[in-house]
Amino acid sequence: MTQGKPSRSSDAPAQPAAGAELLPEVFRQMAEHAPIAISITDLKANILYANRAFSTTTGYALAEVIGKNESMLSNGTTPRLVYQALWSRLAQKKPWSGVLVNRRKDASLYLAELTVAPVFDEHGETLYYLGMHRDTSDLHELEQRVSNQRLMIEAVVGAAPAAMVVLDRDNRVVLSNPSFARLARELTEGGSGDSLVALVRENLALPFAALEGEGRAFSGKEIPLDLGGHAPRWLSCHGMAIHVEDERAQVFFAPGAERYLLLTLNDISELRQKQQDSRLNALKALMAEEELLDGMRETFNGAIHRLQGPVNLISAALRMLERRLGEQAGNDPVLSAMREASIAGQEALDSLSGAMPVRRAEAKMPVNVNQLIREVISLCTDELLAQGIVVDWQPALRLPWVMGAESRLRSVIKQLVMNAIEAVAHSQVSRRELFISTRVENQQVVRLEIVDSGPGIPAELALKVFEPFFSTKPPHAAGHGMGLAMVQEIVSEHAGTVHIDTSYRDGCRVVVELPFSAAG
Template identity: 55%
Template sequence: MATDPEKKINAETDAVVDHSVDENNNNQSHELPMEVFFQAVEHAPVAISITDLHANILYSNLAFHQVTGYESDEVFGKNESILSNHTTPRLVYHALWGRLRQKKRWSGVLVNRRKDQSRYLAELMVAPVEAENGEVKHYLGMHRDVTEVHSLQQRLSNQNKLLELVLNQTPAALALLDEDRNLVLSNKSYQTLCQQLGAVEPAEAILDILIAEQPDLLNNEDGFANKEVSFEGSGDDQSYFSCFGNWIYAGMEGAENFFDQTTGKHLLLVINDITRLRHRQQETQMNALRVLMAEEELLEGLQEAFNGAIHQLQGPVNLIDAAVTMLKRREEDKDSALLKALEEARYAGISALEDLRDLVPARPVEKKIPVNLNQLLREVISISSNRILANGIVIDWQPAMHLPSLIGQEQRLRSLFKKLLDNAIDAVSARGIKVREIFISTRWENQNLIVDIADTGEGIAPELMIKVFEPFYSSKPKGKIGRGMGLSQVQDIVNDHLGTVHFDRDYRPGALARVTLPVSP
């Protein structure tokens, strides 16, 4: 036997449901008994309540009782505010009633209180129920307990914030890339690195460099570790990084992957800035390098002195040899004494030449190794810094951002560029030169490394641009140490590396020496 409240509830509900069904689909609604619609609402898994225009409850389903703890007779006729915890901001209720007055539905979250006084978060949707004439008769409310969902979301949000804080406090630059090498996530250190490198995307540039050196780098499922990369800048702006890469596998987020459990592949790139460490190491290396270069220059000076002496002595010996040949052809007795004297002189000259050749210091055999050409040129500039500063010379250093390693003899290559730089310093240090600048640049074209060293000196006459590479030719004043062998030695070193060196005929003012070296001779 139904009680009076239950009868009233059923009557009100039947009216609401009947009206809703009529509005939605008049044809289909009459095909099902009203009891079906009532039972569907009664057993719906979401808490449903129907109120009058003052929010007094006229009906509530089973889920409503399960969520709130109130029985139907306990809430019948009571206002929905019975569920309020009185901590939801008033603006929320103002927004709710504002929408309902406009005959529009409202959805949001309220802080509610159950019968046992425990609080919960209610995700609520309220909609007006209109009569056939458009007049609002009731309000339909549906809500569910989202406390646990909110707790999980908040916990996840807190973990994300903590993780973000930890990542941003990490000095290493971190970048997470997808399989197409698109940036998915990064920390503040990585963003700072982006600003430092300007237009260059650090992760993309680093991977390009590493893959160029090791094409199968990303095919290793274990990733990679301690791969060093350097980026060149103007002046002293040179950066060194130690890089690590690890693959991370995570489930795909798309709906199509719900049952498939397909995993996506991401690369975690860790970039450690080791510039300061490398600079400290370079300072120590530069001191040792200066000593080595001094010894190298002393050795070259001795070689040049002996070769010069041999060159000067070879001429008279050749003349004596020619005279002896001529006297022998004449076969006259009166020339016998002279012939004997000349033969003795020739023998003495040849013996002296052999002794001098034996005294020429031998250069140690140097193996070919991978050489960082930018770093080598930077060392050459540093070694010559005292002369550069003493003569008030400005160095415009424009290296390529990154160059592949050159397979060559490091010390001989260093000597090569030291000689070219010394020539440029001599050129701009001459009297009458007002603008004292030297431009040095590097670039990589067609598997060749190209180095330009240009100065603002007087330049080289076009007819002398080939002659300057001949041994013992020099345009420098007499008495200048090391006359005539520098560019000849430069030519020899370049030839040994299967490269080319020449002076640009069209460069004005001054001179431009261009060295082209294949990466793998």
């Protein structure tokens, strides 16, 4: 061994020097052991050479294919145009790639993904054709199965009545079905899917945040949407996270998952409407009972009010007479009669006060003012139709809830609506309209306006009409004058205000303002 030179085992294969040509045997062994079927044919497609993979793929031994034409593998089902394209490319001295339906020796069929390329001599003339193909039947079957499943899923999702949408990490719409697009057009001004997602997200703040942050699914969350008029919408919402593998090549060995959100929205408005109709029928009976109770209370209050005056006069006269008679007051028969009358009057007042029906205490809860107005309009439909009054109902699209006693607030609205109907009914105006609107005022209160086209209320009476037993109705139609007094009492219980807008000249405008609910 020469000093300074690396030793090499005598039996180690010699490594070719860089740039040296490989021996033909190396190429032959490379083709022979290649995992893809390789064949070399003459210019008429007669097989001159085939490797081992060719035999494995086709089922023919090498001795059975040498000298035979490649057409022996044809099943006859490949369209003629495919072969025409193949030979056309080869005639242009260009390679061709495509798929053929081939037949094995056992008559079984397979898909051959084939590439045929011309082999040239030193003058550029074609000497042979080199063919390479592999069995792609399993791959085709898998691809077709995936494609068919995709088509079936798309058909099912597309025909589903439920609205479905997939969102990316920025809550942008990635995929959606026709039902979602239709719902977006119906519920949002622009009709965009992003607007509908924002609307759902706003109404499902906590569940949506948990879904975004932790991937926590939610199901059956119902949200009401007030769109104005008489047709509120109800959606039952379901949400879940979907984890999808990253498709980029650079993360092949370090795959990561991308999280998407799937929302499913079911329109349950019809079901809720049926429930609402049933509730409305029960509400009519309840309100009839409450109105009977209020009528009795009003009658008792009227009687007490009328009796209180004479009792007070008798008491005042009694005190005056006692002072005038002095020591002789004890023997005076008139004074004794007045004492008995005063005592009897006070006992009658106490008896009436004790017999007055007591309204049951009602717990306060978050109340949707728009819903109460809609219920009252439905309850007053017969009266409105009888008087030929047209209702223009313009609710706020999204109105915060008010914390209050639901039946008490409903009574306020009904009293104001009935007052408006009566005002229009007893006037001679040709324009018979009732305008009702709600909106948010100063980001602090819910403002309700009820406007009628009646004769209106003079400015000097704008405060007096809220006094008990005062009425602007004609004497023959006058009630006990407790309606607006009751309205003011209930509104005050809810820390709100009610007033008549004296600047309005085309009728009467009553304004009620109620503070927001913390639950809204």
